Amino acid sequence: MSDYKFIAGDKKWWRQAVVYQIYPRSFADLNGDGIGDLAGMIDRVTYLKSLSIDAVWLSPFYPSELADGGYDVADYRNVDPRIGTLEEFDKLIEELHKVEIRVFVDIVPNHSSDQHEWFQAALKAGRGSAERERYIFHDGIGENGDIRPSELVSHFGPTGWTRVTEPDGTPGQWYLHLFAPEQPDFNWDNQEVRDDFIKTLRFWSDRGVDGFRIDVAHALTKDFSDGLPARNTMDIDPTKPDGSDPLFDRDEVHEIYREWRKVFNEYDPPRVAVAEASAPAHRLGAYASEETLGQAFNFDLLHADWNTKRFKHLISNSMKRAEKSGSSNTWVLSNHDVVRHPTRYGLPDKTDLVKWYISEGKSAPLDAKQGIDRARASTMLILALPGSTYLYQGEEIGLFEVADTPREAMQDPQWFRNPGKARSRDGCRIPLPWTTTGSSFGFGPGGSHLPMPADFGKYSVEANEADTNSVLNLYRTAIAMRRGLQCHEEINFIFNRNRSVLHFARPNGWQSFTNFGKSPVKLPKGKVLLSSQPLVGSQVPGETTVWLQA
Numbered sequence: 001m002s003d004y005k006f007i008a009g010d011k012k013w014w015r016q017a018v019v020y021q022i023y024p025r026s027f028a029d030l031n032g033d034g035i036g037d038l039a040g041m042i043d044r045v046t047y048l049k050s051l052s053i054d055a056v057w058l059s060p061f062y063p064s065e066l067a068d069g070g071y072d073v074a075d076y077r078n079v080d081p082r083i084g085t086l087e088e089f090d091k092l093i094e095e096l097h098k099v100e101i102r103v104f105v106d107i108v109p110n111h112s113s114d115q116h117e118w119f120q121a122a123l124k125a126g127r128g129s130a131e132r133e134r135y136i137f138h139d140g141i142g143e144n145g146d147i148r149p150s151e152l153v154s155h156f157g158p159t160g161w162t163r164v165t166e167p168d169g170t171p172g173q174w175y176l177h178l179f180a181p182e183q184p185d186f187n188w189d190n191q192e193v194r195d196d197f198i199k200t201l202r203f204w205s206d207r208g209v210d211g212f213r214i215d216v217a218h219a220l221t222k223d224f225s226d227g228l229p230a231r232n233t234m235d236i237d238p239t240k241p242d243g244s245d246p247l248f249d250r251d252e253v254h255e256i257y258r259e260w261r262k263v264f265n266e267y268d269p270p271r272v273a274v275a276e277a278s279a280p281a282h283r284l285g286a287y288a289s290e291e292t293l294g295q296a297f298n299f300d301l302l303h304a305d306w307n308t309k310r311f312k313h314l315i316s317n318s319m320k321r322a323e324k325s326g327s328s329n330t331w332v333l334s335n336h337d338v339v340r341h342p343t344r345y346g347l348p349d350k351t352d353l354v355k356w357y358i359s360e361g362k363s364a365p366l367d368a369k370q371g372i373d374r375a376r377a378s379t380m381l382i383l384a385l386p387g388s389t390y391l392y393q394g395e396e397i398g399l400f401e402v403a404d405t406p407r408e409a410m411q412d413p414q415w416f417r418n419p420g421k422a423r424s425r426d427g428c429r430i431p432l433p434w435t436t437t438g439s440s441f442g443f444g445p446g447g448s449h450l451p452m453p454a455d456f457g458k459y460s461v462e463a464n465e466a467d468t469n470s471v472l473n474l475y476r477t478a479i480a481m482r483r484g485l486q487c488h489e490e491i492n493f494i495f496n497r498n499r500s501v502l503h504f505a506r507p508n509g510w511q512s513f514t515n516f517g518k519s520p521v522k523l524p525k526g527k528v529l530l531s532s533q534p535l536v537g538s539q540v541p542g543e544t545t546v547w548l549q550a
């Protein structure tokens, strides 16, 4: 197990960290089974170090039937044998810590897999048992109980209730699942559930894990005292933005996180966490306080059009929110659930991304140059802001969303459980291309679990390495430079008459200047440190960010 010396003393490292998300099954496959593995990550530690990142976050690598890409966890304290072993996990942590990269793992506390031993035990034990109490079982309606307990949709399809067969072979109770039927929701009123997650947090913390990303952090506690919820959307009830929605963002959820905080603080340095919480903006701070998880994702930019006013507004609001909670900001442009941002920025504004995906990318024209120019500029912009930046694997090589994956190869339940209504997240989960040619473009020697497009080699790490102006080289330079420029968590907007410009300064004189428009604008005074596109004399080209030192 790894030793902690190199980070002892630096208790605030997470406040302005660059965290790189690894989607394990699609990162690098060393054993040739088509699925990325821990050995593949160990093999790429030098690459990760070359990015100058502070931490990696590993999406789930636990044993799983893969009903939801690993977010259906069958054993929270183990490694999927297809991905590796606990010994390899220890080795990965050791190698990453040697090069001063910290590690976050994903905790999935709202639901387990239906293959989890507790759920299997609940099925066997039958109605009224202590085993069923760990999940949310209810009798159906009607004489034979064959009508579902309430009309509730799930994130992945038309119903959030599935009926089980009782041990005697008769149709029986129903259980709640906010996601796929293979993801039964835990009952967080149950003490055993609470104790078991504390055990899991200690298990990984003892192995040297530095932080946790908490999946669906807003949904754990539920209150059905006014009856079982019936609704046709999984959005929080807009009339209850105050903690009283029966399913989401209830105040009691923070009791759980206060308990977790005590566990985090048993370690030196304290373990950290970031909440994936879908809650009204004014309530996000409760997840990000020092007594709870410490930080919460800000997903505003995932949905923001490329527009100066919009960006400025979102940035100001996020700054205010962070100040109020005592946390730091978080900035995210892409992750494993959304359309990659070069694609979002390359499609016409207001493109319906679901329709676009369903049409295999034919419903709207993609302007690839515009997409990449804006992606480069927006990455430099968010890296200049105070707070943590969360990057998603593949964005550093300029990957676009893949919309034409053969339909029979799809894996995402969001796709096949919502026919015609949702996109498949497989489009952002295609394995990484490492080489310009060869078997799976260097992802692994034995093919890849999702098909890789024929032109993927041009985005490969190898192709990026060979081009001094590549996206990869920009990321490397910008992230490394940012380390030396970090300072107090403040910005001051600088007025510019041109409405396409977003210009701000940090307290040490580091400035970021983004031209959102298409036409060049005048470069302000200051020493140019870096630019997302080559400058043209004293002009900043369209869709470009420049860093300056005043």
Ligand code: BGC
Pocket (backbone or CB within 6 Å): 068, 071, 072, 108, 179, 215, 216, 276, 336, 337
């Ligand atoms: C994860 C998704 C997952 C869902 C259910 C999310 O928020 O990011 O990938 O499908 O939780 O666990």
